[in-house]
Amino acid sequence: MTMPTEGWDWGGIRGIILDAVGTLIEPTPPVAQVYTDAAFRQGLVVETSEVKRRFHQYFRVDEVDEQLGPLATDEATEYRRWRRIVSNVLPDLPEPDRAFAELWDHFGRSTAWRAFDDVGPAINAIREAGLDFVIASNFDGRLRAVVAALPALAGCEDRLVISSEVGFRKPHPAFYGVACERMGIPPDRVLCVGDDPENDVRGPERAGLLGLLIDREGKGPADGVMLPSLTELIRNLSGSEVGRRS
Ligand SMILES: [Mg+2]
The missing domain is CATH 1.10.150.720 (Haloacid dehalogenase-like hydrolase)
Structure with missing residues (x-):
């Protein structure tokens, strides 16, 4: 498994796009x-x-x-x-x-949903690192009520980028463009984090973003940059020079 700290310019990252289902929340x-x-x-x-x-x-x-x-x-x-x-x-x-x-x-x-245990700490770590973030999903408008009611995602309701509202699904490049515009950050300074190799890594990379696979079930391809959970993302955010490059 490749760790993202190897050769990654964490200092250049200004914003993070978080996938929702399988990354932040799961059905229960x-x-x-x-x-x-x-x-x-x-x-x-x-x-x-x-x-x-x-x-x-x-x-x-x-x-x-x-x-x-x-x-x-x-x-x-x-x-x-x-x-x-x-x-x-x-x-x-x-x-x-x-x-x-x-x-x-x-x-x-x-x-019908729960947030994974590492979600609250990860969002805190993102905020503490001084990074902007959005939650970007192919789920439809129903996601708004779900996010609004989950304690781990409190305050994230106004950070939602939903494909049915944008007009394009992941992995269309326009979707990631809208997510970057929402933060006011150029794509090459944005890291996309999610559990789908195509929608959250390869699609973003084609659109000029960085992509990081969260592989919670340990079944993803072994040749890419991936982490088993958001806990390791927190370590990279708090133990590095994230967002410090001018
Ligand atoms: Mg997902």
């Missing part, structure tokens, strides 16, 4: 369990492991489809996208409309 209970329960309420018994497999398959397939297109989005597009994913993961539901409405509402509630 897990997505597959919530889908399994929604199916069961309609008398449909599905193995949670099978639901999990399908979710990963179709979530990824849908992203790939989007990447073939213009990556343009809005709230209605995201709604349709999730509708496709749910109907692919649970194709045999007696009442698909009802299940989709339940799942849509569920993941819009803050009680």
Whole structure:
């Protein structure tokens, strides 16, 4: 595993873009369990492991489809996208409309999410290092209510950059451009931190930013710059000359 302190110009970094899902927050209970329960309420018994497999398959397939297109989005597009994913993961539901409405509402509630334990300390470390930051996500407008209610993300509501509001999804370069503009910092002084190699590392790098992979489940590629959690990011922020270069 490559550590980012090796050869990285931390002193040049002025701002940080944090991904949301998988980086700052995660669904609790897990997505597959919530889908399994929604199916069961309609008398449909599905193995949670099978639901999990399908979710990963179709979530990824849908992203790939989007990447073939213009990556343009809005709230209605995201709604349709999730509708496709749910109907692919649970194709045999007696009442698909009802299940989709339940799942849509569920993941819009803050009680369906938790912040990882290292998030509060990481945001404090970013603030103490004198860096600006935004939370930038392909999640839709529902993220606003979730962030507003989670204690670890208190005060971050006005730092949200959401693709359905911007008009482009990650990894479209325009998305990262908007996030940089929000902070008023040029892309080459901005570090993108997240759990998706394409959306949070390669996409940002193509747009002229730095990218850092947070690999919480230890399954990412071993050839890139990655950290197992935000705790190591905190160490790099507090033990270095971050943001001190003029
Ligand atoms: Mg993510």
